Amino acid sequence: METGFTLSNTIAAILTIGIISFLWKDNPLYKLCESLFVGVSAGYWFVSLYYQNLLPKLFDTLGLTQLFTSADIEPGAIQILINEGRVDNSFLYLIAGILGALMLTRLIPNLGWISRWPLAFIVGTTSGLYFTTYFQSNAMAQLRSTILPLDSIGNVVIVIGTVCGLVYFYFSKEHKGVMGGAARVGVWFLMITFGASFGYTVMSRMSLLIGRFDFIFSTWLGLTG
Amino acid sequence: MRREIPMILTGFVGFVYIIQFFVPHAPFDIMEGLLTDWMLIIFAFAIWLGALNLLKVSLDKIYRKGKDWQYSIVTVFGFLLIAIPGFFFSGGRRFQDPGTAFDYIYQNVYTPLSATMFAMLAFFVASASYRAFRARTKEATMLLLAAFVVMLGRVPVGDMITQWLPEGYRLSQVADWIMNYPNMAGQRAIMIGIGLGIVSTSLRLILGIERSHLGGEE
Structure with a gap:
């Protein structure tokens, strides 16, 4: 990265200071940077998803791109129909395109209900996909990894902590007696987990903050090494 | 019509995904590939919807000269x-x-x-x-201590102030132990809970018991 008062560094530094200025108080510069961030984020995903997703998966597959450009792309459904006279399976992607376009009807108040169809499709695919993958990766794989020989303190801690944590999440029986004791131990483990996760998150944010300060003082102002 | 078709669509695509997991052969494997591509396309349109909605709301605010327009x-x-x-x-x-x-x-x-x-x-x-984090209860104290040790154990000063301790008991090593064992146990309990929760919610959605995503009869 270039150092010093270049145009790009100055833009980045002003925006960084603008966001940090919120620590002083909510001010116009922060609001300006915040609004800019919202707009640029939306624009970033708008462009990225077009080129990474819609263009190759929808427009190229259907052959729409090939109709309007001379890019070196494999023939799509329309080209196959014109050149070979057969209806290719790629035409099925038209359904996805229509469902996607129906999603945009949410912007039209009277037709908004139509967007439930593509939404239902997304909910259905996500449910079906997660049903198996989460059962495998979260439930079964974690259970398998917890069945450990109790030959070290670490393994004992993992087995007891996991079992007691699960007991705490089991609400079909009142937490009294042995269940109550186990649930209480479970809470202790969960608290340690939340504390550790908190510490880890704070440190990662701190490293981001150090990165920004390093940019301002070292890259932009050139004050340090 | 407004609720029935989406409900059938949800159930159908959900079942196709589940069946292809157990029967990874034609036509289910082909359908799974196709549905995954479709999902990605519709996802992209959903993000576009969000961006276009942001533009719509912003332009509307500018036109009406609303607060902070x-x-x-x-x-x-x-x-x-x-x-x-x-x-x-x-x-x-x-x-x-x-x-x-x-x-x-x-x-x-x-x-x-x-x-x-x-x-x-x-x-x-x-x-x-x-x-x-004020250590009012035993549980809050445990949370506070775990956070403190992990934060301090992740920076050089943590080891500097515990240099006098024997190997294996310095702050970075204690932080590693907390991350690898008690933290792991808690994470596993949470992950198993999440996994089972997602399985039951997915099943409710596919079977049409859970319909909140379809909205009301407008």
Whole structure:
């Protein structure tokens, strides 16, 4: 990265200071940077998803791109129909395109209900996909990894902590007696987990903050090494 | 019609995914590939919907001169600032290559804004934790201690102040032990809980018991 008062560094530094200025108080510069961030984020995903997703998966597959450009792309459904006279399976992607376009009807108040169809499709695919993958990766794989020989303190801690944590999440029986004791131990483990996760998150944010300060003082102002 | 068709659609695609997991042969494997591509396409349209809705809301606010409407101009400007170069001046599919106009905006506007915004969370989390972490109960004390050890164990000063302790008991090593054992146990309990919760919720959605995503009869 270039150092010093270049145009790009100055833009980045002003925006960084603008966001940090919120620590002083909510001010116009922060609001300006915040609004800019919202707009640029939306624009970033708008462009990225077009080129990474819609263009190759929808427009190229259907052959729409090939109709309007001379890019070196494999023939799509329309080209196959014109050149070979057969209806290719790629035409099925038209359904996805229509469902996607129906999603945009949410912007039209009277037709908004139509967007439930593509939404239902997304909910259905996500449910079906997660049903198996989460059962495998979260439930079964974690259970398998917890069945450990109790030959070290670490393994004992993992087995007891996991079992007691699960007991705490089991609400079909009142937490009294042995269940109550186990649930209480479970809470202790969960608290340690939340504390550790908190510490880890704070440190990662701190490293981001150090990165920004390093940019301002070292890259932009050139004050340090 | 407004609720029945979406419900049938949800159940059908959900079942296809589940069946293809157990029967990974034609036609289910082909359908799974097709449905995955469709899902990605519709996902992209869903994100587009969000972006277009943001534009709609912002332009509406500017038109009505609502509260702080000037900032909506900045939002629309930000959107166009990256979208126009991205679509027209960045070499099409190679829009993310170093040196393109899109990459310039990404590196010098988007990255500093997003990194600083997330970095600011350190302050917000610290101020929130000051209120939440007061060691009033045994559980809160455990949370506080775990956070303290992990934070201090992740920086050089942690080991510096515990240099006098024998190997294996210094702060970085204690932090590692907390992350690898008690933290792991808690994470596993949570992950198993989440896994079972997702399985039951998915089943409710596919069977049409859970219908909240379909909205009301408007």
